[in-house]
Amino acid sequence: MKPTDRTQLKANAAFMSQRLKAMSNPERLLMLCRMDEGEVSVNELVALTGLKQSAVSQHLGILRSEDVVEVRVDANLRWYRLKDPIVSGVIHALCELYDIHGLAGVSCGPGRQGDQPATARSK
Amino acid sequence: MKPTDRTQLKANAAFMSQRLKAMSNPERLLMLCRMDEGEVSVNELVALTGLKQSAVSQHLGILRSEDVVEVRVDANLRWYRLKDPIVSGVIHALCELYDIHGLAGVSCGPGRQGDQPATARSK
DNA sequence: TACGAATATTAGTCAAGCCTGTTTCAAGCA
DNA sequence: TGCTTGAAACAGGCTTGACTAATATTCGTA
Numbered sequence: 458m459k460p461t462d463r464t465q466l467k468a469n470a471a472f473m474s475q476r477l478k479a480m481s482n483p484e485r486l487l488m489l490c491r492m493d494e495g496e497v498s499v500n501e502l503v504a505l506t507g508l509k510q511s512a513v514s515q516h517l518g519i520l521r522s523e524d525v526v527e528v529r530v531d532a533n534l535r536w537y538r539l540k541d542p543i544v545s546g547v548i549h550a551l552c553e554l555y556d557i558h559g560l561a562g563v564s565c566g567p568g569r570q571g572d573q574p575a576t577a578r579s580k
Numbered sequence: 581m582k583p584t585d586r587t588q589l590k591a592n593a594a595f596m597s598q599r600l601k602a603m604s605n606p607e608r609l610l611m612l613c614r615m616d617e618g619e620v621s622v623n624e625l626v627a628l629t630g631l632k633q634s635a636v637s638q639h640l641g642i643l644r645s646e647d648v649v650e651v652r653v654d655a656n657l658r659w660y661r662l663k664d665p666i667v668s669g670v671i672h673a674l675c676e677l678y679d680i681h682g683l684a685g686v687s688c689g690p691g692r693q694g695d696q697p698a699t700a701r702s703k
Numbered sequence: 704t705a706c707g708a709a710t711a712t713t714a715g716t717c718a719a720g721c722c723t724g725t726t727t728c729a730a731g732c733a
Numbered sequence: 734t735g736c737t738t739g740a741a742a743c744a745g746g747c748t749t750g751a752c753t754a755a756t757a758t759t760c761g762t763a
Contacts, residue, residue, distance in 0.1 A: 470606040481601035483593040532707050533760045543677050550673035554666050637741055656730045656739050
């Protein structure tokens with residue numbers, strides 16, 4: 458393997474893993490799934506996650522700094538939505554791979570509402 | 581929202597985010613992509629990542645404990661391969677979403693070999 | 704102008720992640 | 734049996750992540 462290839466490989470892996478990392482926190486994943494359905498305000502996210510406002514805001518700060526979401530300011534409300542196509546692609550892939558009907562109320566096809574992930578996995 | 585729904589939501593998000601977390605380290609992602617192509621020995625992974633043997637072994641320990649990979653023992657070699665269909669599904673989704681030809685030498689369709697992620701993103 | 708609501712920011716704490724160096728363990732072989 | 738090799742496990746130190754509490758900022762409105 459040429460050194461350049463190694464460098465390229467590492468750069469690709471680093472880039473992708475950053476996106477995955479942004480999604481790899483349960484609260485952020487919930488927020489991202491909700492955003493995949495459409496714009497959402499901060500206080501809806503606070504209600505959805507059950508976290509303190511400051512914690513939600515910090516998670517949103519991470520997502521903003523990773524360029525994964527974008528904000529629209531409307532008076533003193535902020536409306537967040539997904540920006541990164543990779544992130545939404547991965548969310549859709551998860552939905553198809555797995556009946557996660559209701560990961561965030563997301564419509565993922567028919568789905569089996571009562572299933573726990575742990576049991577659904579062993580299909 | 582009923583409390584049960586909230587609990588279910590959280591459980592699904594936690595389950596999925598664990599898988600994503602396993603993939604969210606650049607070295608582990610590289611290894612997983614390589615495993616997606618077929619069985620691989622530990623020392624090939626050491627060469628691929630450039631990490632110390634003990635570091636690779638610790639990453640593999642994480643992947644094992646998350647039930648994402650499985651091992652076949654052959655004399656004093658260990659052959660690793662992917663086990664979790666969600667993880668391989670996400671890897672394939674990443675490949676389709678993004679021309680990451682050569683994330684780990686993975687064949688992801690034609691691809692554009694020279695592209696850097698950062699530039700490719702803005703297509 | 705003063706106030707309240709919605710959100711961001713900062714500081715501090717504690718847990719988790721990742722790496723290095725070292726040791727241990729199991730298998731094959733002289 | 735004793736040596737070598739491939740890999741896991743353990744101990745340590747440093748960095749990063751996630752939360753709480755407190756404070757700041759911005760906008761609309763009385």
